[in-house]
Amino acid sequence: MFARSVRLFARKTLSPEALSAHLATRAIQIRDDLISSHQAPNAYTTYVDGQKDAREAVVQPDGVILYRFHYLPQATLLAVEQAMRLSPVRSGRFRRAWCVVVDGRVWTQDLARIPAGSEVMVLNPEPYARKIDTGGMKTSVPPGIVEATRQIVQRQYPNIKAERKFVTIPAGVIPGAPWILRQNHGRSRSRSAGQPITYPALVLKEKV
Known part of the structure; x- marks a missing residue:
């Protein structure tokens, strides 16, 4: 059982769309790394800016992507x-x-x-x-x-x-x-x- 919070810092020159894409890509990568390393199960629920089962791609530039893993x-x-x-x-x-x-x-x-x-x-x-x-x-x-x-x-x-x-x-x-x-x-x-x-x-x- 663990809780992990990751803050991503990107260049201020990126557009809002690029920031959202960067956040979504990194969140997915971190999630998959946790699963492949057996630190987390492959069953989970995704919350994007508080919305359940939303796609990571719709995250706001300053938004939050949360994965709740099911043990x-x-x-x-x-x-x-x-x-x-x-x-x-x-x-x-x-x-x-x-x-x-x-x-x-x-x-x-x-x-x-x-x-x-x-x-x-x-x-x-x-x-x-x-x-x-x-x-x-x-x-x-x-x-x-x-x-x-x-x-x-x-x-x-x-x-x-x-x-x-x-x-x-x-x-x-x-x-x-x-x-x-x-x-x-x-x-x-x-x-x-x-x-x-x-x-x-x-x-x-x-x-x-």
């Missing part, structure tokens, strides 16, 4: 990679089951295409996901996979709001989910038999 796709990719890395691997089924839900729909496209401003959930729809995450089931890895993943993502992307939540999965969103509780021994009323279980999920949003 949500990169944060999502990191979350999936870390959740899989921290998962038990006895059969590999649990590790392979991690999925991404964007604004209530399973995301099957390239993660780089996740729209800015989306709400992203990274979760595992296996029926024992809650037990593994909370320590109710002994596995080869320590509990708290989602929280450990959240901390990694938050450290690397402080401009992303990362939260661990227990969420419900509506029927039809993910095949096989939600799992319905069949017994009520030792459970609170919020987790009574006949009710769908909630799943630990990492919820990602861009900070405004």
